[in-house]
Amino acid sequence: LxxxxxxxxxxxxxxxxxxxxxxxxxxxxxxxxxxxxxxxxxxxxxxxxxxxxxxxxxxxxxxxxxxxxxxxxxxxxxxxxxxxxxxxxxxxxxxxxxxxxxxxxxxxxxxxxxxxxxxxxxxxxxxxxxxxxxxxxxxxxxxxxxxxAAAPSVAAQKPVRPKAEARLYGSRTLGQWIKLVLIFAAGAVAAAGILVLAARGVTTLPGVPAFLDRYPGEYSLPETAEPGFPWWAQWSHFLNIFLIALIIRSGYQVRTQQKPPAFWTPKRGGKKISINLWLHQSLDILWLVNGLVFVVLLFASGHWMRILPTSWEVFPNALSALLQYITLDWPVENGWVNYNSLQQLMYFIVVFVAAPLAAITGVRMSEFWPKNTKTLNRAYPIELARAVHFPTMLFFVAFILVHVFLVFATGALRNLNHMFGGTDAVNWAGFWLFAAAIAVTAAGWYAARPIVLAPLARLFGKVSSR
Incomplete structure (x- = not known):
């Protein structure tokens, strides 16, 4: 005390x-x-x-x-x-x-x-x-x-929850992607409007109307050319749709995915690769086989004249068809008998230029390429193959978008009957066959995942998680 x-x-x-x-x-x-x-x-x-x-x-x-x-x-x-x-x-x-x-x-x-x-x-x-x-x-x-009043407060403060970060889809959030798409769409519409006005102005220049009359957009095929589309062309067209869609998907995954979900090793031994790369290369092989069968039957039946130019008039007619498309005064469609010159050139580039280029560059980057041939590797470096392969895929994507748009914009029922129904009639048969083809392709797109791919990949090699 x-x-x-x-x-x-x-x-x-x-x-x-x-x-x-x-x-x-x-x-x-x-x-x-x-x-x-x-x-x-x-x-x-x-x-x-x-x-x-x-x-x-x-x-x-x-x-x-x-x-x-x-x-x-x-x-x-x-x-x-x-x-x-x-x-x-x-x-x-x-x-x-x-x-x-x-x-x-x-x-x-x-x-x-x-x-x-x-x-x-x-x-x-x-x-x-x-x-x-x-x-x-x-x-x-x-x-x-x-x-x-001077004593420190003992009241417990309510904890502030941190704001959840927005989920990223690639390098952007969903809102940023939507904003980017809207900006791109608005820019595309504005650019298309300017282009249409400019093309219509070109058609009023001296000599242009006479050029369009002389070259209407197509030239006559040889008399031996057969009209229509045979059954093998219809099946090849469907397989091409199915395979190219999965090839683009798997190729994009190989290019962007940092951690593959699974790996595949061949039975005979070799380098371990991701299961997405295995799927991409397997689809490439099937696509090449389908293309080779199509080309062989194309020349065997005489239908090669439909997509292979037979006259130098193809170039001025292709320019005339392009000008007509841009002015929205489109050329007359008669695909059952003859493509216009712009279509013929594009199909020729797809079948005989872009497809072989994709195959050659793909083989260079695959496991099938011999690694010990120094002279061949020096003459054809892998960096060159990579620089060409991806732009080729982008070309296929752009071609598919424009091709599908024109099919529906220039007479959907008739055009779908040409390739899926094998007839020049205008009815809904070709449309429903096209819808079935799209459904099968969508199912294949959804099924292309490790839980489905692993059992198939084990038939040809070993599948592991790392």
Whole structure:
């Protein structure tokens, strides 16, 4: 216990930490009295096994300042001067560094229970000790509200959930892709409008109308050319749709997928490749077989004259057909008998230029290419094959989009009957066959995933997850 305090006070100083017994904090109304008014009472010993404190024969301090709360559960006292009691404590125990009252907030006794843990800025001597018993109160009723306002808040703040990041599709979010598509579509419409107006302006120039009359967009085929489309052409066309769609899909996966879902190793041994690359190369082989069968039957039947130019007039007629397409005054369609010259040139490029180019560059990048032929590899580097293969795929994509658009824009039912129904009639038979072909292609697109591909790939090699 501490003797009653007088009215005078000096700067606060922490009671030595080592001398603080573990006792509950007590509060009492603040009083002002003299040392002689109340006899000195002795309490518990300051040191285990020692004498009661204060020591017998020692007088109380001449003036003891009010105590203040330095931190939760710690009391600081402002002594006026050194006393005999303090000298006695100093002789009995080693000195302890004093805690400055200016470094700790003043907290009234009534708010001690609600104050949080000792702040990090409190001295070690004040935070490492236990609570100190006191006999006098350190705050009055009038000072309590102001001190309570200065005390730190203990109300728990509601945690703020971090905002979820937008999901990326490739390098952009869904909103960014939609915005990009809308911008591209608006730009394409604006560019198409400008192009149409410019082409119509060209048709009014001197000599252009006469050029269009002389070259209407097509030239006559040899008399031996047969009209129509035989059954093998229809089946080849369907297989080409199915295979080229899956080839484009698997090729894009090979180019962009960083971690393949599975790997495939050939039975005879060789380099381990991703299952997507295995699918791409397997589809390439089937596509090449289908193309070779088509070309053989094309020349065997005489239908090669439909897509292989037989006159130099193909070039001015192709230019005339292009100008007519751009002006939206499209040339007359008579695909059952003869393609216009622009169609003939495009089909020739697809069958005899783009397809072989895709095959040659694909073989160069595949496992079928001999790796030890230094002279051949130097003459045909793989970097060249990669630089040509991907643009060739983009050409096929652009051709398919334009081709399908023109099929539907220039008489859908009749055009679909030509290739799927084998007739020049205008009915819905060819449309439903086309719809079935698209459904089969979509099913193949969906099924081209590891859970379906793995059993097929195991027939030709080993499938593993790494």
């Amino acid at each position: 501490v003797a009653p305090a007088t009215a005078a006070a000096t700067p606060a100083q922490a009671i030595p930490a080592a001398t603080r017994p573990a006792a509950p904090l007590a509060t009492a109304p603040a009083t002002t009295t003299t040392a002689a008014a109340t006899p000195l009472r002795r309490g518990l010993p300051r040191v285990p096994g020692g004498e009661p404190w204060p020591l017998a024969g020692l007088a109380p301090s001449a003036a003891v300042a009010p105590t203040v709360q330095a931190a939760p559960g710690h009391i600081v006292q402002a002594p006026a001067r050194a006393t005999s009691v303090e000298h006695a404590v100093a002789e009995a125990e080693p000195p302890v560094a004093a805690a400055s009252a200016q470094e700790a907030p003043v907290v009234p006794a009534t708010t001690v229970a609600s104050v949080p843990a000792v702040p990090a800025s409190a001295p070690a001597s004040a935070s490492s000790s236990g609570p100190v018993p006191t006999a006098t109160a350190t705050a009055t009723a009038t000072a309590a509200p102001a001190a309570a």
